[in-house]
Amino acid sequence: MTKITRRSLGQLTAATGLAAASGIRPAAAQAPSGPPLRIGYSMSLSGGLAGNGRPALATHRIWADDVNARGGLLGRPVELVHYDDQSNGAQVPGIYTKLIDVDKVDLVVSGYATAIIAPAMPIVMQRGMTIVTLLGTGVNHEFRYDRHFNICPVGSQVKETFAKGFFDIAMAMDPKPRTIAIAALDSDFPQRTAESARFLARQHGLRVVYDRSYPPGTVDFSPIMRSIQAARPDLVYIGSYPPDSVGLLRSASELRMSARMFGGAMIGPQISALKAQLGPILNNLVTWDVYAPEPTMQFPGVESLLRRYREVAAREQTDALGLYVPPLAYSQMQVLEQAVKRVGRIDQAALAADMHANAFDTVIGPLTFDALGEWTEERNLYVQYQGVTDGNLERFARPGTQVILYPPRYKSGELRGPYGASAT
Amino acid sequence: MDPELALLVNAIISGLLLGSLYAAAAAGLAISFGMLDIVNIAHPALVVLGAFAVVVVSGGLGLDPLLSAVLLAPGFWLLGAGIYTAYHHFFERRGDQALHGLAFFFGVMFIIEVGLVMVFGADQRYVDPSYASITYYFGDIDLPLRMLVPGASALATIGALALYLRTTFTGRAIAAVAQDPEALRLLAIDPVRIKRFAFGISVALAGLAGGALVVVQPIDPWSGHVFIGRVFAIVIMGGMASLSGCVLAALAFGVAENVTAAFYGPSWSPAVAFGALLLVLAFRPQGLFGRAA
Numbered sequence: 001m002t003k004i005t006r007r008s009l010g011q012l013t014a015a016t017g018l019a020a021a022s023g024i025r026p027a028a029a030q031a032p033s034g035p036p037l038r039i040g041y042s043m044s045l046s047g048g049l050a051g052n053g054r055p056a057l058a059t060h061r062i063w064a065d066d067v068n069a070r071g072g073l074l075g076r077p078v079e080l081v082h083y084d085d086q087s088n089g090a091q092v093p094g095i096y097t098k099l100i101d102v103d104k105v106d107l108v109v110s111g112y113a114t115a116i117i118a119p120a121m122p123i124v125m126q127r128g129m130t131i132v133t134l135l136g137t138g139v140n141h142e143f144r145y146d147r148h149f150n151i152c153p154v155g156s157q158v159k160e161t162f163a164k165g166f167f168d169i170a171m172a173m174d175p176k177p178r179t180i181a182i183a184a185l186d187s188d189f190p191q192r193t194a195e196s197a198r199f200l201a202r203q204h205g206l207r208v209v210y211d212r213s214y215p216p217g218t219v220d221f222s223p224i225m226r227s228i229q230a231a232r233p234d235l236v237y238i239g240s241y242p243p244d245s246v247g248l249l250r251s252a253s254e255l256r257m258s259a260r261m262f263g264g265a266m267i268g269p270q271i272s273a274l275k276a277q278l279g280p281i282l283n284n285l286v287t288w289d290v291y292a293p294e295p296t297m298q299f300p301g302v303e304s305l306l307r308r309y310r311e312v313a314a315r316e317q318t319d320a321l322g323l324y325v326p327p328l329a330y331s332q333m334q335v336l337e338q339a340v341k342r343v344g345r346i347d348q349a350a351l352a353a354d355m356h357a358n359a360f361d362t363v364i365g366p367l368t369f370d371a372l373g374e375w376t377e378e379r380n381l382y383v384q385y386q387g388v389t390d391g392n393l394e395r396f397a398r399p400g401t402q403v404i405l406y407p408p409r410y411k412s413g414e415l416r417g418p419y420g421a422s423a424t
Numbered sequence: 425m426d427p428e429l430a431l432l433v434n435a436i437i438s439g440l441l442l443g444s445l446y447a448a449a450a451a452g453l454a455i456s457f458g459m460l461d462i463v464n465i466a467h468p469a470l471v472v473l474g475a476f477a478v479v480v481v482s483g484g485l486g487l488d489p490l491l492s493a494v495l496l497a498p499g500f501w502l503l504g505a506g507i508y509t510a511y512h513h514f515f516e517r518r519g520d521q522a523l524h525g526l527a528f529f530f531g532v533m534f535i536i537e538v539g540l541v542m543v544f545g546a547d548q549r550y551v552d553p554s555y556a557s558i559t560y561y562f563g564d565i566d567l568p569l570r571m572l573v574p575g576a577s578a579l580a581t582i583g584a585l586a587l588y589l590r591t592t593f594t595g596r597a598i599a600a601v602a603q604d605p606e607a608l609r610l611l612a613i614d615p616v617r618i619k620r621f622a623f624g625i626s627v628a629l630a631g632l633a634g635g636a637l638v639v640v641q642p643i644d645p646w647s648g649h650v651f652i653g654r655v656f657a658i659v660i661m662g663g664m665a666s667l668s669g670c671v672l673a674a675l676a677f678g679v680a681e682n683v684t685a686a687f688y689g690p691s692w693s694p695a696v697a698f699g700a701l702l703l704v705l706a707f708r709p710q711g712l713f714g715r716a717a
Contacts, residue, residue, distance in 0.1 A: 045541075045546075046537070046538060046541050046546065046645075047646060048644075050541065050546030051546045051547050051548070051644065053546070054545065054546050186691060212689040212690060212691065213690070213691050214685070214689075214690035214691060214693075215690065215691055215693065215694055217649075217650040217694075218685075218690055219442060219445070219640075219641065219650065220439075220441075220442040220571075220678075220681070220682060220685075222434070222438045222682070223434075223435050223438065223682045223683075223686040223690065224685060224690055226431055226434055226435070226686060227431065227685075227687075230427055230431055243548070243641065243642070243644075243647075246548075246641065246642050247641060250570070253557075254559045254566065254568040254570070255566060256559075271548075272547075273547045273548050273549070273550075273642075274548065274642075277548070277550050277552070277642060316545070317544065317545030317547070318545060318546075318547070319547065391552075
């Protein structure tokens with residue numbers, strides 16, 4: 001029999017307060033008991049991917065607190081077992097081997113990004129584990145593993161659909177654009193996005209007047225921007241990662257670069273520190289995103305999640321606004337949670353079957369998965385930054401700054417143009 | 425101006441500005457690696473440490489980042505002197521500097537990077553001096569102050585240092601210690617003290633380069649990785665112990681990268697720049713300004 005002590009009473013009070021603060025009804029919760037249900041993964045807490053890996057981990061912890069306050073999973077407390085992969089894919093197979101063979105985790109998920117997910121797959125497949133991954137792009141096209149499920153809006157048809165939003169918006173302009181410049185980092189994700197842009201440019205009969213890749217570690221982006229400027233394209237489509245995105249956008253601003261539409265798959269403006277840094281340079285940029293705090297995307301639970309995440313972020317110095325990875329990372333765990341609850345036991349085959357068969361309610365809306373474990377319906381957002389006057393992050397947390405132009409069902413505003421010197 | 429010519433002139437000018445930043449990052453290494461024969465692989469990490477320190481001081485006191493870097497330079501000198509003291513005590517004194525010393529500086533690099541993550545987090549940091557958003561236009565030619573101010577400051581600092589090394593007794597002793605430490609002892613100069621002083625200067629230069637770097641681009645704890653290959657190549661191409669050679673090689677690197685990027689695509693930039701290094705080493709193994717053995 002458990003004795004009630006002053007300490008345990010205090011802990012219960014604290015837990016109740018936490019649950020009340022997070023909008024959860026404590027009356028329905030029964031304290032989890034028994035051995036912990038362990039969820040294992042590698043996460044990039046240092047190295048180049050840590051800027052998104054650390055917010056993902058902070059979000060997973062929020063989810064674990066939430067689920068434990070609700071009585072745990074299968075009545076057992078949830079425990080997260082994670083190791084820092086240092087953003088190095090070579091570390092990942094060893095981590096998953098240890099997680100599965102030594103730590104004996106019950107479930108696995110992935111860390112952030114394709115470069116970390118892909119090296120985990122062979123180990124996960126050998127052990128027959130079901131895995132829910134976070135923001136991979138086309139990883140399962142090669143493996144074709146039927147227990148892989150990806151939390152990423154890109155979908156299965158990357159070439160056909162990734163840049164579709166950008167081109168749909170562009171081709172609706174009057175007069176229609178005729179030329180396009182494409183520049184992309186020599187890396188997997190940016191090159192896939194550039195391939196999609198080339199494919200769709202051909203489909204729309206656009207003439208490609210500049211098409212180059214640049215290597216990782218490029219310091220000065222002004223030669224790229226000058227060459228694009230000299231080609232005078234109507235549209236500029238760029239596939240870049242955060243350090244390059246800053247360099248490219250600053251160079252574009254310094255060179256007074258102008259185009260009828262400018263943007264593409266630029267990873268960087270999604271991150272709070274870069275929003276603050278770039279400020280008005282972002283105006284009229286049309287770029288890929290996964291979530292924006294617009295009225296059309298206010299799914300149940302997302303506002304509460306972001307409020308709690310921002311409290312954690314201030315303490316742990318992770319991405320301040322949490323608009324990029326946290327909603328997806330929380331959804332990653334919600335998918336796992338809902339499948340385990342439906343199946344009622346830890347059975348990897350049954351979990352995978354459930355994930356293929358059923359829909360999931362998440363903080364980023366309802367999700368279903370196709371045969372490859374990608375979202376049945378792609379949901380690549382293309383947002384345009386509008387009315388940015390400075391780097392004040394509060395503005396970016398409010399609706400109306402990152403206006404959704406695509407897909408039509410989430411559209412929250414109209415395109416403004418051109419990008420460049422005359423943008424306001 | 426003819427568009428092709430404007431593209432070329434802009435590529436050369438932006439290449440010179442980029443080269444000035446490379447010179448800032450490489451000058452300290454020209455002293456530690458070139459003159460003192462210490463393979464300080466942590467030098468780019470020290471540059472990034474300098475950049476983070478500048479972010480803190482500049483943000484806290486509202487000072488210009490380059491001025492902040494100058495104020496921080498004595499602290500970085502002390503840090504450098506401390507690192508050399510440890511390096512000398514544990515490795516150089518025992519003759520273990522070749523491999524063990526290299527491992528030591530790898531360790532220093534990782535400690536700096538992980539320490540920065542623990543203190544500042546993994547996000548990018550930046551400073552935003554008022555001049556960073558100003559660009560001067562001369563017809564088709566443009567000069568962004570974001571590149572010009574740190575580049576010019578870096579060249580002025582290196583010029584002052586070269587003058588110091590050439591005209592002062594300590595400066596000449598630093599040049600001499602690279603060639604014959606034992607001969608220094610005959611002049612009653614302690615080569616260890618001179619090397620400690622010189623290594624302190626090299627780390628102080630890393631701190632100053634950090635100030636220049638954070639004006640040019642945002643930084644994260646791993647920003648130094650981009651520069652490791654470049655700064656060693658520049659020091660070797662310049663002739664190891666020559667500051668003027670280091671500057672010339674850095675400018676050549678910058679111009680080669682940007683002209684190639686403008687006309688043949690940015691993917692070729694590193695290949696052409698490092699190809700130039702191979703050519704120099706093929707025809708002048710001692711580097712541009714090095715003396716033949």
